[in-house]
Amino acid sequence: MIVQLRICVPGELSGVVVESCTNHVGVSEVALAKSTSVMPPGDVIEVLLARESVEGLVEKLHVLDVQQRGSISVIAPDLVLSDRSDRAEAAAPGEGADAVIWDEVSRQTGEDSRLTWSFLTFMVLATQLAAIGIVTDSTIAIVGAMAVGPEFGPLAALAVALVRRQRRLGRDAALALGVGFPVAMLAAALGAWLSVPLGLFPPDALDRGSAVEFIYHPGPYSLIVAVLAGTAGMLSVISRRSAALIGVFISVTTVPAAGYVAVALVLGEYQKAAGSALQLFLNLLGIVVAAVGVLLFYRLVTKRLSPDAALQLRRKAPRSRR
Known part of the structure; x- marks a missing residue:
């Protein structure tokens, strides 16, 4: 089961978010649209990934405070035809039917x-x-x-x-x-x-x-x-x-x-x-x-993000401008 994430973030945060999404297991596609978000101003990132990988990625995005500085939308497409997505599902641990997205x-x-x-x-x-x-x-x-x-x-x-x-x-x-x-x-x-x-x-x-x-x-x-x-x-x-x-x-x-x-x-x-x-x-x-x-x-x-990994993500994320 493939899930689509739509992530809206400030421009200074999109780099680390794209890196986190690209390196995450079970991700098949990452698309970046620069400066396309008007309110709030920033970039829009769309990610296709296996459902069983969603919780781990969402947890990383929470560490980066994406939900406070932007937004995260989870969408379940009715049909995705992609060999790359099929391979991503096979690489992701577990089964999509058993995956828990806690925020959902x-x-x-x-x-x-x-x-x-x-x-x-x-x-x-x-x-x-x-x-x-x-x-x-x-x-x-x-x-x-x-x-x-x-x-x-x-x-x-x-x-x-x-x-x-x-x-x-x-x-x-x-x-x-x-x-x-x-x-x-x-x-x-x-x-x-x-x-x-x-x-x-x-x-x-x-x-x-x-x-x-x-x-x-x-x-x-x-x-x-x-x-x-x-x-x-x-x-x-x-x-x-x-x-x-x-x-x-x-x-x-x-x-x-x-x-x-x-x-x-x-x-x-x-x-x-x-x-x-x-x-x-x-x-x-x-x-x-x-x-x-x-x-x-x-x-x-459910595998949780280790404290060391969470600390590394926080260090990579630029601080919000207040």
Whole structure:
């Protein structure tokens, strides 16, 4: 898999950047356009390289403070026909499908973890669907609620924040979860409270739902399934296989457990509410722990720039004019 980097840098920095790109393993092409950037003024460098080599090169560019004095854009072309690129891919260590671009992972999870009106809306809709599925004993509605729920984004972002020590990302993710779940549960509780006097479902509806007993009966498999789902979800984020996330969404009992807590509290089924709350906690914990484990594993196997090499790059880079 070939990736294109577009690098915008001040003219005095382009020389060392071009040298770093040219000497980097897995690079097939380097193009320099002098004085073509208007804002900010400087040069534009385009690089074609194997995806598995991107993280190492981006790390070098960070050492040179390119992201502060210019910009780095990562683009994935749909098709690159080049024997030279094929040879670069063969020379690069590892496989493109397993390569991690950490800035890409942080940006992707960060975009999915913010507390927005759309996030709250999806959380409320998903929890309402789960509540309806619970009182009607409909597994179809519950599975639909699992697919609609947006909670994996903040959970993945929380894992990234813990591994990369990004406090702002962690705060955003915790805020989205800390506000999203209570708001959605309150909306579901309100819906259930209004539905009982309207006769939409009987007060003993929770005693008739045999298909949803698993929600308030947490056990060892609750945590095991959450760990497996968290592992699959984080792998799908890293490898950019979004189709696998659907399977993750419909395998964990986060949103259904939240809906069950809301309905059970309204109907006075406090023991079942406690069981479903425990189910919710185990799922959230298992997903985050598994995602952190995946990221730590990839961090260990990813080759990092040595301190000596980083020092040499800093010495080569001219200081910014202030």
